[in-house]
Amino acid sequence: MIIRGLVHRLGDHVDTDVIIPGRYLTLREPAALGRHCLEGLDPGFSVRVRPGDVLAVGRNFGSGSSREHAVLALKGAGIGAVVAESVARIFHRNAINLALPVVVCPEAARGLQAEEPVEIDFGAGTIRQGDRTWTMPPFQGEIAAILAAGGLVPRVRMWLTAHGSDSERR
Amino acid sequence: MPSPRTITEKILAAHALDGAVEPGAIATIRPDVVLLNDVSGPLAFAQFAAMGATRVFDPERVVLVADHFAPAKDVESAEQLRLTRRFAEEYGLRHHYGPGRGGIEHTLLAELGLVGHGDIVFGADSHTCTAGAFNALGIGFGSTDLAAALATGRLWLRIPGSIRVELSGAPRHYVTGKDVILEVIRRVGSDGALDASLEFGGPGASALSVDERMAVANMAVEAGADCCVFEGDERSLADMAARGMAPRSPVQADPGAGYVARLELDLAELSPMVARPPSPANGVPVEELRGTRVDQVYVGNCANGTLTDLRQVAEVLRGRRVAPQVRMVVVPATQRIWRQALAEGLLDTIAEAGAAVSTPTCGACFGGHMGILAAGETAIATTNRNFRGRMGHPDSRVFLANAWVAAAAAVAGEIVPPAVVLGCSAEGAPA
Numbered sequence: 130m131i132i133r134g135l136v137h138r139l140g141d142h143v144d145t146d147v148i149i150p151g152r153y154l155t156l157r158e159p160a161a162l163g164r165h166c167l168e169g170l171d172p173g174f175s176v177r178v179r180p181g182d183v184l185a186v187g188r189n190f191g192s193g194s195s196r197e198h199a200v201l202a203l204k205g206a207g208i209g210a211v212v213a214e215s216v217a218r219i220f221h222r223n224a225i226n227l228a229l230p231v232v233v234c235p236e237a238a239r240g241l242q243a244e245e246p247v248e249i250d251f252g253a254g255t256i257r258q259g260d261r262t263w264t265m266p267p268f269q270g271e272i273a274a275i276l277a278a279g280g281l282v283p284r285v286r287m288w289l290t291a292h293g294s295d296s297e298r299r
Numbered sequence: 300m301p302s303p304r305t306i307t308e309k310i311l312a313a314h315a316l317d318g319a320v321e322p323g324a325i326a327t328i329r330p331d332v333v334l335l336n337d338v339s340g341p342l343a344f345a346q347f348a349a350m351g352a353t354r355v356f357d358p359e360r361v362v363l364v365a366d367h368f369a370p371a372k373d374v375e376s377a378e379q380l381r382l383t384r385r386f387a388e389e390y391g392l393r394h395h396y397g398p399g400r401g402g403i404e405h406t407l408l409a410e411l412g413l414v415g416h417g418d419i420v421f422g423a424d425s426h427t428c429t430a431g432a433f434n435a436l437g438i439g440f441g442s443t444d445l446a447a448a449l450a451t452g453r454l455w456l457r458i459p460g461s462i463r464v465e466l467s468g469a470p471r472h473y474v475t476g477k478d479v480i481l482e483v484i485r486r487v488g489s490d491g492a493l494d495a496s497l498e499f500g501g502p503g504a505s506a507l508s509v510d511e512r513m514a515v516a517n518m519a520v521e522a523g524a525d526c527c528v529f530e531g532d533e534r535s536l537a538d539m540a541a542r543g544m545a546p547r548s549p550v551q552a553d554p555g556a557g558y559v560a561r562l563e564l565d566l567a568e569l570s571p572m573v574a575r576p577p578s579p580a581n582g583v584p585v586e587e588l589r590g591t592r593v594d595q596v597y598v599g600n601c602a603n604g605t606l607t608d609l610r611q612v613a614e615v616l617r618g619r620r621v622a623p624q625v626r627m628v629v630v631p632a633t634q635r636i637w638r639q640a641l642a643e644g645l646l647d648t649i650a651e652a653g654a655a656v657s658t659p660t661c662g663a664c665f666g667g668h669m670g671i672l673a674a675g676e677t678a679i680a681t682t683n684r685n686f687r688g689r690m691g692h693p694d695s696r697v698f699l700a701n702a703w704v705a706a707a708a709a710v711a712g713e714i715v716p717p718a719v720v721l722g723c724s725a726e727g728a729p730a
Binding site for chain 2: 142144146147150151152154155156157168169170188189192193194195196197198200201215217218219220222223226227270271280281282285286288289290292
């Protein structure tokens with residue numbers, strides 16, 4: 130998979146409340162949530178962002194509320210990937226589960242220039258912008274398996290097919 | 300002989316279906332209880348169906364609580380509540396609670412006697428870590444993870460390292476569990492406990508009531524922690540009995556267990572704390588913010604709408620008035636707490652002072668309803684987050700504090716040390 134888009138830069142500790150404020154949590158559709166994406170931080174963001182664009186973010190991205198609506202809002206707005214210095218645990222899992230690639234690569238997260246094109250090649254494991262290239266750590270273990278399956282829903286569907294939904298498993 | 304283990308490692312090991320329980324390793328963990336609400340639930344139910352699941356792993360161990368937008372504030376939230384109720388009916392769930400019968404999920408879960416020593420709760424809510432107050436592990440997830448837990452009764456987990464927080468001393472008057480956790484978050488930072496479990500213990504822990512331990516455990520996630528756990532003791536054992544649970548030995552750390560970090564906190568040295576926006580890590584002694592004017596005071600949330608909090612608020616408001624320019628909203632966390640507060644006369648004292656008393660709900664804590672802030676407004680709240688726009692307009696501000704400090708601000712119209720409003724009490728409050 131290759132993602133190409135413009136880079137949008139955000140700082141440290143971007144919490145899920147500013148990604149999608151609480152008052153929108155009665156929405157469930159990605160497109161509807163996407164219209165309010167990052168509204169708490171930058172009201173014009175959802176209008177400027179284009180499909181495939183990439184967020185380059187600082188430390189502890191997605192901290193706070195477990196709301197999966199934050200990932201749906203980013204996806205609904207068109208974000209193709211997030212490159213981060215570090216990511217809060219629940220947001221990280223939510224993103225992987227919904228097949229939004231989150232790359233933890235502090236050097237790239239700090240080095241990517243805003244409003245410039247970037248290309249992320251997940252097969253080759255590279256992030257390229259202009260004449261700079263960063264090598265990203267490969268996805269491993271469960272994260273690799275979930276992304277390979279296309280998200281947690283297809284992975285659990287396969288698991289249930291193999292184990293049966295009706296058997297007592299404890 | 301297995302190597303010495305922390306409380307977190309022991310509880311996880313007792314619930315591991317496969318994998319190694321050592322920090323950084325991946326293991327498959329089964330929960331004792333799975334918890335969802337009216338915001339996380341509807342997304343999870345759709346994913347559950349998309350997974351092709353036809354039944355939940357154990358209808359007795361699933362708890363659905365309508366609390367965020369409950370009672371429904373509009374047609375869209377009414378639909379969320381309807382989807383939650385329908386899932387409970389369709390899958391024969393015993394535990395489904397809505398307005399008038401339940402309360403805020405984390406307080407309610409304990410009250411129902413569904414979490415005690417050594418248990419694991421998987422919750423589709425970041426404040427599931429509140430269960431740490433009961434010598435249990437509460438781990439927060441998103442909706443798709445919880446859909447998988449509903450379908451399979453298990454989830455993979457990266458085993459956290461443990462951070463030991465050693466408490467000593469006894470807190471001074473007007474210093475509570477809220478101040479303990481605001482000080483811990485101030486020290487470690489809002490991502491200082493990433494991939495870790497905060498373990499609280501030591502001689503000072505016994506000075507904290509179970510309500511206060513809830514206030515501490517509730518905000519562990521604001522330091523980035525996966526979960527949190529208190530040592531069990533006679534107080535947590537008595538608390539389990541009071542909630543109708545059979546006695547069970549607490550899980551304690553082995554001597555020589557390995558910690559990724561250690562913190563020491565002398566409770567006697569703590570002042571009431573206030574966290575400035577926009578981070579719970581911005582705590583300072585209340586004195587430093589003295590004179591900050593407030594438009595709204597909000598008491599409530601999943602750990603600070605307890606009887607302990609309501610008694611503190613009533614003590615401050617008895618014979619006093621909420622300042623005319625201030626509005627105060629008080630939200631008991633559960634229906635049972637609400638009724639007990641009524642029986643004790645607390646609600647009347649609070650209402651007589653000019654505060655609005657609400658039915659239990661997550662309400663304005665997450666910016667949902669029941670006390671949203673306008674542009675430029677300032678609130679002081681006993682809640683757990685003061686992120687930008689958390690309780691309303693992006694240009695509103697939220698200061699976090701304990702119930703003594705919040706109620707004192709309601710009377711004074713500005714942030715003040717509680718002793719200023721209450722005077723030096725018989726208990727010898729420091730001025």
